Amino acid sequence: MNETEQPVEVNTVIPFGPQHPVLPEPIQLRFTIHQDKVVGVVPNIGYIHRGIEKACELNDYKKNVSLCERVCGICNFMHAMAYCEAVEELTDTEVPDRAKYLRVVWSELSRLQSHLLWLGLFADSIGFESLFMHIWRDREIVLSLNEKTSGHRIHLSTCAIGGVNKDMDKGLISEYKSGMELLERRIRELAPVFYKDRSVKDRTVGKGVLPKKRAMLLGAVGPTARGSGIPQDMRRLGYEAYSNLDFEPVVHDEGDVHARLLVRLEEVFQSIRLIKECLEKMPEGPVMNKNRRFPNGATVVRIEQPRGELFYNVMGNGTKRLRRCRIRTPTLANIPALVDILVGYDVSDIAPIVMSVDPCISCTER
Amino acid sequence: MTAQRIVSDGGVFLEKVRELRERDARFITITVIDCGDRIEAVYHFDTGSELVNLRLEVPKEEGLPSITSVYSAAFVAENEVQDQYKIKVSGLSLDLKGRMLKSDAPVLAVSIPSALEGGTQPTGRKLGRCRESCPAMVNVPKYVRQIAAGDIEGAYNTILERAPFPAILGRVCFAACERGCRQYRDERPVRCRLLKRYAADSLVQLKQRRERAKPTGKRVAVVGGGPAGLTAAYYLGLLGHEVTVFEKRGVCGGAMLAYIPRFRLPQNVLDAEIAARIEEAGIRVEAREVESLENLFRQGFDAVFVAIGAQKGLKLMIEGEDSPGVYDVMEILSEINVYGRRPEVGKIVAVIGGGDGAVDAARVCRRLGAESVTVFYRRSREEMPASLDQVEAAMAEGVDFMCLASPVRIIPGKPLKVVFQKMQLAQEKDEKGRRKPVPLPGSEFTIEADTVIRAIGQRVDLPKGFNLEVDERGFVATKDKAGATSMKGVWAGGDAVVRPKSVIEGIKEGRAAASAIDKYLGGSGIPEPVVDESELVPRPHDASEILGIEPATPKCLEPTVRIKGFDEVEGGFERDDATREASRCWRCDWNE
Numbered sequence: 040m041n042e043t044e045q046p047v048e049v050n051t052v053i054p055f056g057p058q059h060p061v062l063p064e065p066i067q068l069r070f071t072i073h074q075d076k077v078v079g080v081v082p083n084i085g086y087i088h089r090g091i092e093k094a095c096e097l098n099d100y101k102k103n104v105s106l107c108e109r110v111c112g113i114c115n116f117m118h119a120m121a122y123c124e125a126v127e128e129l130t131d132t133e134v135p136d137r138a139k140y141l142r143v144v145w146s147e148l149s150r151l152q153s154h155l156l157w158l159g160l161f162a163d164s165i166g167f168e169s170l171f172m173h174i175w176r177d178r179e180i181v182l183s184l185n186e187k188t189s190g191h192r193i194h195l196s197t198c199a200i201g202g203v204n205k206d207m208d209k210g211l212i213s214e215y216k217s218g219m220e221l222l223e224r225r226i227r228e229l230a231p232v233f234y235k236d237r238s239v240k241d242r243t244v245g246k247g248v249l250p251k252k253r254a255m256l257l258g259a260v261g262p263t264a265r266g267s268g269i270p271q272d273m274r275r276l277g278y279e280a281y282s283n284l285d286f287e288p289v290v291h292d293e294g295d296v297h298a299r300l301l302v303r304l305e306e307v308f309q310s311i312r313l314i315k316e317c318l319e320k321m322p323e324g325p326v327m328n329k330n331r332r333f334p335n336g337a338t339v340v341r342i343e344q345p346r347g348e349l350f351y352n353v354m355g356n357g358t359k360r361l362r363r364c365r366i367r368t369p370t371l372a373n374i375p376a377l378v379d380i381l382v383g384y385d386v387s388d389i390a391p392i393v394m395s396v397d398p399c400i401s402c403t404e405r
Numbered sequence: 406m407t408a409q410r411i412v413s414d415g416g417v418f419l420e421k422v423r424e425l426r427e428r429d430a431r432f433i434t435i436t437v438i439d440c441g442d443r444i445e446a447v448y449h450f451d452t453g454s455e456l457v458n459l460r461l462e463v464p465k466e467e468g469l470p471s472i473t474s475v476y477s478a479a480f481v482a483e484n485e486v487q488d489q490y491k492i493k494v495s496g497l498s499l500d501l502k503g504r505m506l507k508s509d510a511p512v513l514a515v516s517i518p519s520a521l522e523g524g525t526q527p528t529g530r531k532l533g534r535c536r537e538s539c540p541a542m543v544n545v546p547k548y549v550r551q552i553a554a555g556d557i558e559g560a561y562n563t564i565l566e567r568a569p570f571p572a573i574l575g576r577v578c579f580a581a582c583e584r585g586c587r588q589y590r591d592e593r594p595v596r597c598r599l600l601k602r603y604a605a606d607s608l609v610q611l612k613q614r615r616e617r618a619k620p621t622g623k624r625v626a627v628v629g630g631g632p633a634g635l636t637a638a639y640y641l642g643l644l645g646h647e648v649t650v651f652e653k654r655g656v657c658g659g660a661m662l663a664y665i666p667r668f669r670l671p672q673n674v675l676d677a678e679i680a681a682r683i684e685e686a687g688i689r690v691e692a693r694e695v696e697s698l699e700n701l702f703r704q705g706f707d708a709v710f711v712a713i714g715a716q717k718g719l720k721l722m723i724e725g726e727d728s729p730g731v732y733d734v735m736e737i738l739s740e741i742n743v744y745g746r747r748p749e750v751g752k753i754v755a756v757i758g759g760g761d762g763a764v765d766a767a768r769v770c771r772r773l774g775a776e777s778v779t780v781f782y783r784r785s786r787e788e789m790p791a792s793l794d795q796v797e798a799a800m801a802e803g804v805d806f807m808c809l810a811s812p813v814r815i816i817p818g819k820p821l822k823v824v825f826q827k828m829q830l831a832q833e834k835d836e837k838g839r840r841k842p843v844p845l846p847g848s849e850f851t852i853e854a855d856t857v858i859r860a861i862g863q864r865v866d867l868p869k870g871f872n873l874e875v876d877e878r879g880f881v882a883t884k885d886k887a888g889a890t891s892m893k894g895v896w897a898g899g900d901a902v903v904r905p906k907s908v909i910e911g912i913k914e915g916r917a918a919a920s921a922i923d924k925y926l927g928g929s930g931i932p933e934p935v936v937d938e939s940e941l942v943p944r945p946h947d948a949s950e951i952l953g954i955e956p957a958t959p960k961c962l963e964p965t966v967r968i969k970g971f972d973e974v975e976g977g978f979e980r981d982d983a984t985r986e987a988s989r990c991w992r993c994d995w996n997e
């Protein structure tokens with residue numbers, strides 16, 4: 040090539056997914072790349088849409104509990120809980136106090152296992168395999184505790200309309216307590232790696248920056264919002280026993296991948312603390328109240344999942360079938376932000392940035 | 406669940422959605438219910454304190470209007486609605502054309518948005534990141550575009566819609582817009598601030614032709630002639646009210662006049678622009694210190710805007726602070742700016758503080774002949790609130806910085822002795838999220854200085870007779886975003902509210918208050934400029950067209966020349982530079 044001849048510059052389109060090593064679930068992002076920089080992104084979802092919202096209108100409303108549970112693998116308990124809360128409100132069913140505490144315990148265990156899963160997968164996405172293994176070993180503590188109460192490691196199926204269908208005796212409670220202490224010790228040991236290690240910081244600090252104002256405008260939720268300095272946490276609405284517990288949302292201001300990572304890491308400790316507090320404060324008593332009415336009216340329930348605000352809008356019409364059950368999962372809310380933060384970064388940053396909003400496609404494809 | 410109900414009127418509905426966005430509400434999702442031939446859609450928003458639901462009912466064949474022009478994030482929910490109910494959502498910014506749920510259409514047909522391919526219809530985002538970052542929401546993309554096209558007067562007037570002082574802002578604004586620019590990540594943001602300055606400086610005359618609205622017969626008093634007060638006065642004047650600005654100094658400008666050093670903001674620029682605005686809006690300026698608001702109402706004013714700034718320096722609260730030779734930053738700066746004196750500061754100067762005031766004071770002292778000037782700050786460089794540009798300029802002029810040092814006591818004498826203590830940053834954070842400095846035991850050290858300047862922050866000097874509620878730190882307490890105070894008919898804004906801020910934030914608050922005051926007096930607020938879609942310019946097909954243009958840099962005085970006097974340090978753009986710089990804009994306001 041002689042000097043005056045310029046290399047031709049064109050944009051390249053790279054499809055990322057629906058099958059990709061860092062994505063265990065099918066979503067496609069189509070990147071327009073210019074000289075190794077992302078200049079455009081189109082999200083492409085819907086590969087496994089299951090029509091759960093529609094199915095909820097066809098089923099008996101009681102059976103929907105197990106259906107809603109299957110919206111998401113990780114947050115299954117929380118989906119069931121949100122649905123139950125809505126139905127309880129529409130049928131005027133009072134939930135016993137002990138059940139409220141148990142629901143918080145299981146919710147926080149779900150958050151724990153979800154965040155630990157994510158911390159591991161994230162380490163994997165930046166090629167830090169040993170960290171991934173360590174985190175996942177410690178996540179086993181949570182899973183075996185789950186198995187002790189519900190009989191299942193992941194899908195708990197303990198939530199029911201009017202309360203919960205499993206209880207814990209004194210022995211189990213103390214086992215849970217020591218489990219939490221062990222977990223806390225283990226994660227404390229690993230935490231400095233996330234704060235200080237160069238191989239983590241190089242891949243995360245200043246990457247995928249989402250300024251606070253944009254985060255608000257794009258409707259980001261959960262750790263994605265909290266990592267951009269927005270103290271948004273649905274648990275502060277005080278549902279179940281949260282109004283009796285003492286906590287503040289974990290917030291970091293930087294808005295980059297590292298900030299979102301630290302939010303989740305610090306929430307692990309927060310969840311451990313909340314579980315311990317619940318086990319201390321839990322009153323004695325029944326765990327379930329029967330309801331005998333059909334849901335009537337409409338209500339909105341919003342709870343905080345590991346990935347952010349989960350939104351259920353349930354409408355009943357006084358029969359055993361619902362009129363409508365609208366589910367908006369946190370990942371759906373974070374897709375606009377995800378698309379936004381990728382633009383302007385290198386191709387090699389795509390994996391950690393995509394991971395940083397913790398996309399859950401199962402949720403997205405209700 | 407309650408919902409506001411709107412039947413089949415897209416216009417009213419979008420207006421409501423826009424109002425929610427003004428209130429910083431977050432869009433959650435849409436619930437659609439199929440009612441045979443009609444569609445019922447409930448839009449859910451979270452305002453932070455409550456859940457707001459808007460219900461829109463439309464005939465099925467009509468379909469829903471898209472709200473992506475207000476909330477771009479709604480494209481996910483709207484595409485889903487389109488696919489689930491087989492209805493049309495018109496005006497979607499990113500229309501996946503029925504392929505979101507992958508039921509009928511082939512998956513692979515989805516491609517890059519048409520805008521990237523140089524498509525035709527501008528929809529979706531019309532703000533641009535620069536504009537979103539600007540506290541006053543100046544229409545940055547528009548004036549940048551106008552400058553690129555050579556329409557200087559148009560650009561100046563675009564800025565005037567939201568901020569009345571382009572020439573001043575073009576010099577002293579902290580330029581949040583540039584940090585919002587998407588090319589900021591590559592350290593080559595479009596220099597919006599300098600473009601603003603270019604637009605103002607290349608006008609033959611600053612005074613613009615403005616139609617004032619018919620006189621309303623209402624009288625408004627503005628207390629304080631700083632940027633916040635003047636902005637409110639300007640917009641209220643244009644709306645036809647009779648405005649009087651009370652300024653105790655007799656000359657308007659506030660902190661810009663009294664404290665910002667002349668080498669950053671020359672006197673003639675400041676005076677000319679303020680005079681032009683005063684004339685356009687028919688503002689009366691009265692040299693008087695206001696002592697009581699009730700008196701103003703008694704004199705026949707219908708509403709009052711309080712913008713008295715925060716002009717009292719905070720004290721260090723250490724021993725020996727009142728010794729001769731220790732000055733407040735405000736004293737030194739106003740001595741030069743207002744009285745035209747050149748105080749003696751000796752050879753060695755120590756400045757205590759880390760804000761822009763401290764850096765300005767240090768740079769001024771170099772110009773007053775001090776040989777060694779050091780700024781002492783108690784946290785680390787990363788926490789320093791002063792803007793990086795200023796710190797770099799100061800370093801080039803030979804100012805030294807010493808971080809993590811906090812004064813313990815001052816020993817009077819000639820020279821003064823100042824005992825400092827080294828600090829370290831604790832893990833725990835304060836309410837602003839900055840790490841707290843804690844003393845490092847046994848690390849005291851002493852320095853000598855001829856002059857010590859204290860620049861650690863300001864507070865409001867609120868006259869007793871104002872009878873306004875204040876917050877715990879003595880700033881005027883306000884009830885809403887427009888700045889309504891505890892007294893009926895009184896609004897407040899600028900540095901006097903919440904904390905000392907910046908010129909552009911003062912302008913924003915002045916304008917918001919002006920709008921609220923107009924509504925209070927029976928008007929309908931400041932009219933919002935309408936977006937004319939036809940004037941948006943599409944993004945070029947090939948990004949390298951933009952990325953290949955070399956950024957322009959302004960000429961600055963050499964440091965050795967600078968410190969000889971108070972001449973303006975930074976130069977403006979020449980015509981060619983400005984046009985080239987403006988054409989580097991990515992046009993984020995086009996479509997995303």
Ligand SMILES: Cc1cc2nc3c(=O)[nH]c(=O)nc-3n(C[C@H](O)[C@H](O)[C@H](O)COP(=O)(O)OP(=O)(O)OC[C@H]3O[C@@H](n4cnc5c(N)ncnc54)[C@H](O)[C@@H]3O)c2cc1C
Binds near residue numbers: 630664715738763898
């Ligand atoms: C050294 C220094 C450097 C700065 N540099 C920058 C910069 O580079 N960029 C930037 O954006 N901002 C800068 N700022 C901040 C900026 O100047 C202020 O935020 C802004 O001027 C505040 O505007 P204001 O209208 O609220 O108050 P002010 O500008 O303080 O104006 C208040 C006015 O009210 C008058 N007044 C007070 N009490 C009464 C009374 N009772 N009756 C009548 N009149 C009264 C005062 O005389 C004064 O003129 C700087 C500030 C300082 C101190």
